[in-house]
Amino acid sequence: MPGRKLIMNFEVTPTSHTLEAYRARGGYQTLEKALAMEPADITKEVTASGLLGHGGAAFPVGRKWGVMKPNPGEIHYLCANADEGEPGTFKDRWILENAPHLLVESMLITSYALGVRHAFVYIRGEFDLPYRRIQGAIDEAYAAGLLGRPQANGFTLDIVVYRGAGSYVCGEASGLITSIEGRKPYPRNRPPRLTVRGLFQKPTVINNVESLANITGIIRMGAEEFRKVGTPKSPGTQLISISGHIAKPGVYEVEYGYPWAKFLDEDCGGMLHGAKMKCVVPGGISTKVLTRAEIEPLNLSHESVNPAGSGLGSGGMIAIAEGTCMVRFLQVLLRFYHHESCGQCTPCREGMGWMHKIIDRIVAGKGVPEDIERLYAISHANDGTTICGMGDAAGYATVGILNKYRDEFEYFIQNKRSKFDGRLECLA
C-alpha cells in the first residue's frame, strides 16, 4: 500500500456512499466543529496545512482562499471543479461516486470559511453515475437539513450541480465560470483574479474536487496532524489515476514521498504482459513524459518530480511500454488539443491546427525534415502568449516528447514509417 490514506480510507460497498454510511464513519461531525470556529480560523488552518491544489497547478489552497477576504453582507461564490477533462485523469470520479458526502461536508466548511451562500459543483456532462451520486448526496443533505436551512449559528448554504456539455476548456477555472454564466466557455484574461472578480463579477473560489475533499480531514485532524502525512513540501496524499500499459490500472491514494518505481512495480503490478517500461506521463497529458531511467531515483512528491522538468499535475499517470510509437502518441495528443482549442487566441487556435496538420502529415509518410523544428517553433510561440493554460500545455507536452524521442520522428520522416510498427497498444 502506497502509504497512509486520508480519502480512500473506508471500504467501498454498494451503500458506502449514502448519508447513513457516511455518518456512521463520523461524517458531518467536522462540520459541527467548524461551525463553532471563527471563519478566518478555518482559512488559517487550511493555510497552515500546506494543502496544494489537485486540479493540476498545485497552487496552495490557503493562499487562494486568503485573497478572498470575505466581507459580511457581500456576495462570494464557491465552485467545485468536477470537470475532470485532462486525459489520463479519473480520480475525482472516485470521490464523486464513492465519497460524495465528503465533498458536500467539505463544501459546507469551505463556504462557511469564505462567506459563501451559494456554491456550485461543475461536473462534466458525460459523467452519469458520478452526477447521480453527487446530486443524490446533495438531495440527502437537503432532506437532513444540512443544506438550504440555517445551521445552529445561522450559516446557510445552497449547492447547485451544473452539468457541462463536452468541452475541455470548461475545466479551466475561468472557462468554468463563463460556462456557468450561460455563455460559451471562453476563458478570461487575468488579472483580475477570479477571487477578486469571478462568477457574475463576484469574488469566487474554484477548487478541484480532491482539493476540497481534503478540507474536512484538515479541520478534523488539525493542520499539524495533517502535515505529519506526506513530506514537508508536499503535505498529505494525492489520488493517482493510472492507466495505459500497466498491469493494474485504477485510482490509488499515494502518500507524498512514496518511491515512484516501487509504486509502479509493486502497487500497480508492473507493466502489462511483463513488458518493459519506456516512459511515463506523470500527471495528465499536459505534463512532460519522463523516461523509466529518469523516474528511478524519484519519489512521488512535488519537490522530487518538479526538478526533473515535469510535475504530478492532475495525478493522471499513463505508463507507456517499450515499442510504443511516440509519433503516433503525439498525434493523438495534438488531435485532442486542436479539437478542444476554444479558438479565442490566435497562437492556440492556429498553432494547434498547424501542429495537428504537421503530425498527420508525418504519420502519413509525407513529413519533411523541417517539420520537427516547426513543431518546436509553434510550441515556443504558444508559451505565455495565450489566455488560458491550454496553449502552453500543448506546447510542453510536444516539447517533452520531441526532446526525448526525436530519433523516432526523424526515423518516421526519413523512412516514411514508424520506427516501431506504429502501435499504441502493448501486445502480449
Add this chain to the structure above:
Amino acid sequence: MKHLIPEFEKMKERFPAGFEPSLVLPCLHRIQKDRGYVADEDIDGLVAYLGVPRIQVEEVLSYYTMLRREGIGRTHLQICRNIACSMRGAEGVIDHACKRLGVKPGGTTADGKFTLSTVECLGSCGTAPVMMVNDAYHENLTLAELDRLIGELVVEERAGEKK
C-alpha cells in the same frame, strides 16, 4: 418546449437571484433529452422564456459537442479515441464498430437505429477502452463485448417495433 417550463421553474428556484442566463445550458440539456435535439422553435421558446439574447443561445448550442441541432439514431454509441483508450485498443474497436454498422464516425445507420461517434477522454481511462451507449459507460470493452452489445440492442429494437 413549453411543456417543460414547470420543470425549468423548479430548476430556477435552486439558483441564486439574477442567474437566469445560467439556465441556458441546463434548459438545452433538458430540451435535448426530450426531443433528441434542439429545434428552431426551442430556441425561440428559450429566448422568450429566459429573456437572453438569441445569439447567446445559438453560441452555446454551437459550441458544446454534446448539444445537437439535428436528430440522431435511436442508440448513440460514443467511443473514446483519446490516448489511454487508444493504448488499450480503441482504434481497433472503432474500426470494428464502423464495419459492423457500415458507417463512418459521425454517421447514422440507414435504418436510423445507431449513430456512431468518437469522443475525447471520458474520464474512465483505467477501464479503457470505453464506449458510451446513450448515457451509460461500458468499460473494458472488447470486440466480442461490442458485438454482443450491438446484437442485444438490435434485438431490443425489434421487440420494440413489434409492440
